[in-house]
Amino acid sequence: MIETDILVIGAGPAGSTAAKHAAMAGSSVILMDKKSEIGSPKRCAEGVSKEGLKKLEIEPSERWVTKELSGVRMVSPNGTAVNLTEDKVKLPEAGYILERKVFDKYMAMDAGRAGAKIMIKTLATGMKREDDQMVVTAERMGEEFQIKAKIVIAADGPESRVGRWAGLRTSLKPKDMESCAQFEMAGVEMEEPDCIEFHFGSVSPGGYAWIFPKGDDIANVGLGVLTTMTDKSAYEHLLEFVENNPATKNAQAVELNIGGDPVGGLLKKKVTDNVLVTGDAASMVNPLTGGGIISGMLGGRIAGQVAAQAVMEGDYSEKGLGIYEELCERELGKSFEKYLKAKDYLLSLSDEELDQIAEVFKDSDFETINTAEMVRKLVKISPKALLKLGKLF
């Protein structure tokens, strides 16, 4: 049996960050991933904020940044656009578009350089508690073996089974999981090729559609839907969007990505004896934007640091690891609550109301407009804004 202080299951950005920080703090760490290539296939639109990378003390590298962004373009159902530039407003996922297949590998390499042992093509198939530690059964290339760890960090994505094996309720209700489909396309003709583009309304029930530029005429074109709000699949909605959007109707797909995005807000209970849940597995995803790279990495960093501290202190109990909940709440929970309310408001709007809002704001100077004025304008279009947004400000 292999023994380690900390076993991280899942080498996405959150898992690799957890492994890196646990190793940097002196713990012996194993980072395992079921895939043969870390980061592939991608399941995401690849946007991150400059501020987020800075917070994580990660220097942007030309090896994994494909595009620097200068703004955001929001498009209503009838095509009315509101353009926001970076100097006027900050949006959580504006900043860079990554090449996730490279980025994720780099983050895992960083974990390896910090001392973590990386195991690829290794699937966790079961977990049990034994002598105050966790024993994880794993499979790699036909070989079954066991790993004994003082602490397991579950970073195994929205489909997390590890958390559930530990008795945590990581399964998601359909209303809290967006079903997403995305093409990477060439031949995309964007109005503003330096801006990320969001399309709202019935084009993507329960979510939004996006066009995220990756340089030249290449872009990630995708959408997320709530299956509780549509009878069509995400893929069917995507085909319609691509066909009807002026920017994409002549473009060609070179890659299809699909997956679930946990947008229901932070998982309430993320800790139990010997186990921490992080990243998408703990729903560390901005409920409004669906972006989860930075927030997952921030959660992963906390998980790695808390786990390493617990190893040093010899206390792997739920109580001993409990500080993780508090730190995650402070780092992510409060802002997520606000984003949930904003999303609730957005989803309550009809296509007509979205068009009216875009019409009102399309020529606004966001440098000078204040919050009260913004809410006043929204209330004029739809009084429910007062109810749904009133407590946000």
Next chain:
Amino acid sequence: MIVKEWCMYCGECAGVCPRNLIEVREISLNFNKEECKDCRICVKACPVQALEKGDD
């Protein structure tokens, strides 16, 4: 459960399965058929309609 050839093993079905009955491997899905209560949440969640309830 019938897994269609175009399944991409994204795992969304496993994420919404209320009974934790779906194991997602790199290029395969394993269902625990015996425990399945036929809620079909996984069928509806699939982004590419790659799951179909079969006659068990």
